[in-house]
Amino acid sequence: MADINPMTLSLSTRAIHGRKLYPFKGPVSLPIYQTSNFRFESSDDAVKYASGDPSVYVYSRYHNPTIRDVEEKLALMEGAEEAALFASGMAAISTAVFATASSGDEIISTPALYGGTYRFFRDELPKSGITVKYVDSENLAAIESLVSPKTKIVYFETPTNPTLDIVDMKAIVEHTRKGEKKAGHKLLLIIDNTFATIVNQDPLAAGVDAIVESATKYLCGHSDIVAGVVLGNKEYLGRVKTVAKYHGGCADPFAAYLLFRSLKTFELRVRKQNENALALAKALERHPSVARVIYPGLPSHPAHVIAAKQMTGFGGMVTIEVRNKRTAAPLDAAVAVCDHLRVVVNAMSLGGVETLVSIPVYSSHVHMNGDELRRHGVTNGMIRISVGVEGVEDLIGDFAQALEYA
Ligand SMILES: Cc1ncc(COP(=O)(O)O)c(C=O)c1O
Known part of the structure; x- marks a missing residue:
């Protein structure tokens, strides 16, 4: 043999x-x-x-x-x-x-x-x-x-x-x-x-x-x-x-x-995260409290065509910009949404089986000045979502209720 x-x-x-x-x-x-x-x-x-x-x-x-x-x-x-x-x-x-x-x-x-x-x-x-x-x-x-x-x-x-x-x-x-x-x-x-x-x-x-x-x-x-x-x-x-x-x-x-x-479960997890992220990104794009959804798998992403050429899936990360309605400013809205999520976890890091949210100006980009944030395209109303492998309907429902507090 x-x-x-x-x-x-x-x-x-x-x-x-x-x-x-x-x-x-x-x-x-x-x-x-x-x-x-x-x-x-x-x-x-x-x-x-x-x-x-x-x-x-x-x-x-x-x-x-x-x-x-x-x-x-x-x-x-x-x-x-x-x-x-x-x-x-x-x-x-x-x-x-x-x-x-x-x-x-x-x-x-x-x-x-x-x-x-x-x-x-x-x-x-x-x-x-x-x-x-x-x-x-x-x-x-x-x-x-x-x-x-x-x-x-x-x-x-x-x-x-x-x-x-x-x-x-x-x-x-x-x-x-x-x-x-x-x-x-x-x-x-x-x-x-x-x-x-x-x-x-x-x-x-x-x-x-x-x-x-x-x-x-x-x-x-x-x-x-x-x-x-x-x-x-x-x-x-x-x-x-x-x-x-x-x-x-x-x-x-x-x-x-x-x-x-x-x-041993890496590929399974990532493929499910790709799938969940795309479904969540599409649902969030329709929500009135979301001003912008950034996801390379959406046709609205400015580099979607390049992403489609070089990627076989678009990953498990989705970033949104929250539109403040009830709160005074976009950062307050992002905080209110993160604090009202019940299934999704408010924690730094990414890539795990559990869906996480973090506010970049308070986490990964906390030590940057206004100019640097502008250069990096990071805004106060941004929430970065690391999509996990939960049932996607639970994630969509959780974001829908938490966004009411934006
Ligand atoms: C894209 C990227 N590269 C590197 C790192 C650093 O990795 P570690 O926290 O394992 O040192 C991180 C951490 O968040 C990251 O998001």
């Missing part, structure tokens, strides 16, 4: 079985190596480890079999040569940057980013001598004029948080590659694929070099761990793993186990 190439299997099959196909023999679920260090059979093992033998485990900040299994599964799922698991999405993002950029280097990014990433770029990177320049996602050709010999990374998110703007992946790949001529070297194009996930878009197949993702969100999907991942080719991930050793943002074996377990 010929062996199966796991890459020929569907996403769900890869997410459930990983590389553990016939004739693999062993536990059906993943053992948790809850240990900081590993016994050597003899000191020869130390020598083997020092010479780079991957079969010798030493210390869990460097590597751990439970974490390794999750990394292999994620690489297989996302079509990457290698993956590195981290203690958080931010540990993944910062390590991904420091693996390529150092003092004197420049990054080009689209401005609509997760608030934590934006503040890392704005407040932390300058302390290491790294500068970030911003390019409007509607004018990606400007990448070529912004590139200099100091540019090392082009960074973007799509859909963006919380405004769900779409960055044209084909165009950003094209302009980054053209920019390489001016830079005189290869530019590392990184996407944060947390919102869409591999279920809805395939950045590596589109020509993006590396993916960072908060595994806290859809990959885990149960709001019970914090983790992150970097995916890309072997050469880059080798550098990521070296920097990770010294920055120390290693994943925890128990969190890795929970992630491994959750990945």
Whole structure:
């Protein structure tokens, strides 16, 4: 019987079985190596480890079999040569940057980013001598004029948080590659694929070099761990793993186990979230207390055509702008709606099986000034909804009653 190439299997099959196909023999679920260090059979093992033998485990900040299994599964799922698991999405993002950029280097990014990433770029990177320049996602050709010999990374998110703007992946790949001529070297194009996930878009197949993702969100999907991942080719991930050793943002074996377990239902969950989000977005578009619904799957979204080209589903995130009727101002209306939801949970974060709401000016974008909020398109009346897998009629009903308080 010929062996199966796991890459020929569907996403769900890869997410459930990983590389553990016939004739693999062993536990059906993943053992948790809850240990900081590993016994050597003899000191020869130390020598083997020092010479780079991957079969010798030493210390869990460097590597751990439970974490390794999750990394292999994620690489297989996302079509990457290698993956590195981290203690958080931010540990993944910062390590991904420091693996390529150092003092004197420049990054080009689209401005609509997760608030934590934006503040890392704005407040932390300058302390290491790294500068970030911003390019409007509607004018990606400007990448070529912004590139200099100091540019090392082009960074973007799509859909963006919380405004769900779409960055044209084909165009950003094209302009980054053209920019390489001016830079005189290869530019590392990184996407944060947390919102869409591999279920809805395939950045590596589109020509993006590396993916960072908060595994806290859809990959885990149960709001019970914090983790992150970097995916890309072997050469880059080798550098990521070296920097990770010294920055120390290693994943925890128990969190890795929970992630491994959750990945088995990942595709099912995300497809249901896509479906629920589209139905909820359509219902909210008809509600008189909703001034605007932003969802890439709606024809009213300004970049719906691009989204339809590069995404196979439109994700589980919906953002609305509330029209204040009873309250004095849009922010009061957003607060009143969030405070009257009974099924939907008023909590930060996203991607879990339970539907959550958050007000960006009070959560992800709380440390931004008025100008920055305008540039990011974030308004006071916005509510960001992370749609879960509940019965969609319950969600529609809950929003309908809570919006009466807007
Ligand atoms: C798009 C995006 N990227 C990265 C992060 C950071 O991930 P973590 O909270 O796991 O560090 C978040 C967190 O909300 C996010 O929404």
